[in-house]
Amino acid sequence: MLSYRYNGELLWSANCPEGTRSIEVELQVKDHVATVISTLIYDNKEDKPLEAV
Numbered sequence: 001m002l003s004y005r006y007n008g009e010l011l012w013s014a015n016c017p018e019g020t021r022s023i024e025v026e027l028q029v030k031d032h033v034a035t036v037i038s039t040l041i042y043d044n045k046e047d048k049p050l051e052a053v
Contacts, residue, residue: 019042019043019044019045019050020040020041020042021041021042021043022039022040022041023038023039023040023041024038024039024040025037025038025039026038
């Protein structure tokens with residue numbers, strides 16, 4: 001479970017898929033434009049490669 005709180009208030013939460021090692025989100029807001037960069041790192045415990053879509 002991944003969640004984000006601000007001043008004790010739950011803003012959002014999500015169930016992380018199996019194998020998720022880390023999730024990093026960078027958000028920048030300037031004037032009326034938001035830029036979001038997200039990086040998700042997974043551990044593949046299967047014999048075959050995983051495909052991200």
